[in-house]
Amino acid sequence: xxxxxxxxxxxxxxxxxxxxxxxxxxxxxxxxxxxxxxxxxxxxxxxxxxxxxxxxxxxxxxxxxxxxxxxxxxxxxxxxxxxxxxxxxxxxxxxxxxxxxxxxxxxxxxxxxxxxxxxxxxxxxxxxxxxxxxxxxxxxxxxxxxxxxxxxxxxxxxxxxxxxxxxxxxxxxxxxxxxxxxxxxxxxxxxxxxxxxxx
Numbered sequence: 150x151x152x153x154x155x156x157x158x159x160x161x162x163x164x165x166x167x168x169x170x171x172x173x174x175x176x177x178x179x180x181x182x183x184x185x186x187x188x189x190x191x192x193x194x195x196x197x198x199x200x201x202x203x204x205x206x207x208x209x210x211x212x213x214x215x216x217x218x219x220x221x222x223x224x225x226x227x228x229x230x231x232x233x234x235x236x237x238x239x240x241x242x243x244x245x246x247x248x249x250x251x252x253x254x255x256x257x258x259x260x261x262x263x264x265x266x267x268x269x270x271x272x273x274x275x276x277x278x279x280x281x282x283x284x285x286x287x288x289x290x291x292x293x294x295x296x297x298x299x300x301x302x303x304x305x306x307x308x309x310x311x312x313x314x315x316x317x318x319x320x321x322x323x324x325x326x327x328x329x330x331x332x333x334x335x336x337x338x339x340x341x342x343x344x345x346x347x348x
Contacts, residue, residue, distance in 0.1 A: 283311070294310045
C-alpha cells in the first residue's frame with residue numbers, strides 16, 4: 150500500500166497538471182475571443198465604411214442632378230442657335246416677329262455671358278407679351294435696355310438687349326456655332342427687313 154504522502158503528491162501533481170491545462174485552455178480561448186473581437190471590429194468598420202460610400206454616392210448623384218438642373222439655366226456657346234430659335238418661337242406664339250440683330254460674348258472667364266440684341270415687331274400687346282415671355286423664360290437672363298416705338302398703323306417695334314448667363318465650352322469646335330449664328334442672324338435679318346403688320 151502506498152503511503153498517504155504518495156497519495157498527496159499524486160493528487161498534487163494531478164491538480165497542478167489540471168490547473169496548467171486549464172490555464173492553457175483559458176489562454177487559447179482568450180486569444181480566440183480577442184481575434185473574434187478584432188474581426189467584429191473590422192466587420193463593423195467595413196460596414197460603416199460601406200454605408201459612408203453609399204451615402205457619398207447618393208449625395209454625388211443628387212449633386213449631379215442639381216448641377217444638371219442649374220446648368221439648364223445657362224446657355225452654352227454651342228447652344229446659341231437653339232436659344233435664338235426658342236426666342237423666335239416665343240415671339241411667334243405671341244404673334245410678334247423676332248429679329249436677331251447681333252450676338253456676342255461678354256462677362257469674365259469665371260462668369261461668361263452672351264450679349265444679344267434683337268428687335269420685335271407686331272401689335273403693342275404682342276410685343277409686350279413677347280417681352281414678358283422672354284424676360285420670364287427659364288434662363289439666367291436680364292434685359293439691359295428696352296425701347297418701344299410706334300412704326301406705322303397698328304405696328305410697333307421694340308428693341309432690346311439681353312445679357313444671358315453662359316457656360317464656357319472648351320472644345321475645338323466653338324467657332325462653328327458662332328458661324329452658324331452669323332448665318333442664322335443674316336438670314337433672319339434679310340427675311341424680316343421690311344416692317345410687317347401682324348394681327
